[in-house]
Amino acid sequence: MVVTEKLDGGNTLLHAGEVYSRSIAAPSCGKWMAMVKKHHAWKVDEADVYLYGEDIYGVHSITYEPVAEHETFRAFALRDGDGAFAAFADVEAYAKRLAIPVVPVLFKGVFPSVREARAFVEHAHREPSVLGGEREGVVLRLARRFPAKEFRDNVCKSVRIGHVQTDRHWTRNWRPCELAAPGRQGG
Structure with missing residues (x-):
C-alpha cells in the first residue's frame, strides 16, 4: 500500500502539453491553472501519458x-495509453525525471x-497537513500497477x-494561494 495526503486542490490532468480540469474534453483556461501551465504542463508531452495531480494554486x-x-x-497518478495506472514507484520516478513534485507520501508498506x-x-x-494548515484527508492505493x-x-x-x-463553488470568488518568496523553499 501507499498512503498519500489528499490535498485540497483541483484534480488536474497533464497530457500532451496541455492542462485539463477533471475532463479531457477541452484544455482548461481557468486562471487558477497559471502555475501548472507555466511550470509543468509543457513537460508532459507524450501522446500516451496522462499525469494526474492536485493543483493547490487556487x-x-x-x-x-x-x-x-x-x-x-x-x-499523484500516471496512466498510460494502455489504460493502466502505473505503480506508485513509477509515478515518483517519472515526476522526479521531469522535476514535478509528488503529493506528500505518508506511508509505504x-x-x-x-x-x-x-x-x-x-x-x-x-495530524496537520505536511504543507501546513489542516489536512483534508488521505488516499490509499495499491503500490503496484493496475488497469x-x-x-x-x-x-x-x-x-x-x-x-x-x-456554500459557493471556490471558482466564483477564487483567490491564489500564498506563494513563497522567490529563492525560498515552499511547503
Whole structure:
C-alpha cells in the first residue's frame, strides 16, 4: 500500500502539453491553472501519458503555508495509453525525471490487518497537513500497477468530516494561494 495526503486542490490532468480540469474534453483556461501551465504542463508531452495531480494554486477550503510557485501542482497518478495506472514507484520516478513534485507520501508498506489500516487513517486525519494548515484527508492505493477499469478496487479516499466548508463553488470568488518568496523553499 501507499498512503498519500489528499490535498485540497483541483484534480488536474497533464497530457500532451496541455492542462485539463477533471475532463479531457477541452484544455482548461481557468486562471487558477497559471502555475501548472507555466511550470509543468509543457513537460508532459507524450501522446500516451496522462499525469494526474492536485493543483493547490487556487485556494478551495484549506489555506496552506506559502508554497513555491513550481510546487503548487503535486502529481499523484500516471496512466498510460494502455489504460493502466502505473505503480506508485513509477509515478515518483517519472515526476522526479521531469522535476514535478509528488503529493506528500505518508506511508509505504503492508498493513497487517484492516484494523491497523483503519487506525493509521484515523491517526492521519488528526495530524496537520505536511504543507501546513489542516489536512483534508488521505488516499490509499495499491503500490503496484493496475488497469484503469479496476480503479475502484485499488484506490480509496478518506476526507475530513465536512470537508466542503463553503456554500459557493471556490471558482466564483477564487483567490491564489500564498506563494513563497522567490529563492525560498515552499511547503
